[in-house]
Amino acid sequence: MVGVGEMIKMKDLAAMMHDADNKVSQGGEVGKEVGRWLLKLKSVAYDLEDLLDDLDTKNNEAKVRLLAYTPTL
Numbered sequence: 001m002v003g004v005g006e007m008i009k010m011k012d013l014a015a016m017m018h019d020a021d022n023k024v025s026q027g028g029e030v031g032k033e034v035g036r037w038l039l040k041l042k043s044v045a046y047d048l049e050d051l052l053d054d055l056d057t058k059n060n061e062a063k064v065r066l067l068a069y070t071p072t073l
Contacts, residue, residue, distance in 0.1 A: 023034040 017038075020034050020038055024031045024038065
């Protein structure tokens with residue numbers, strides 16, 4: 001469940017991204033700089049997504065090993 005604080009942060013982020021898109025579409029030097037910033041942000045977001053996927057995979061593997069573990073007496 002997403003809390004109110006997280007919803008506000010997401011709305012702020014969405015507004016900031018909308019403003020950035022507008023600056024890019026206006027062109028000019030500022031638009032180019034914002035465009036480069038957005039590309040870097042996108043790259044970081046993909047890297048973060050990959051990292052989270054890796055962590056999720058390792059977590060699932062650990063759960064499987066734990067469930068498969070059969071102690072011998």
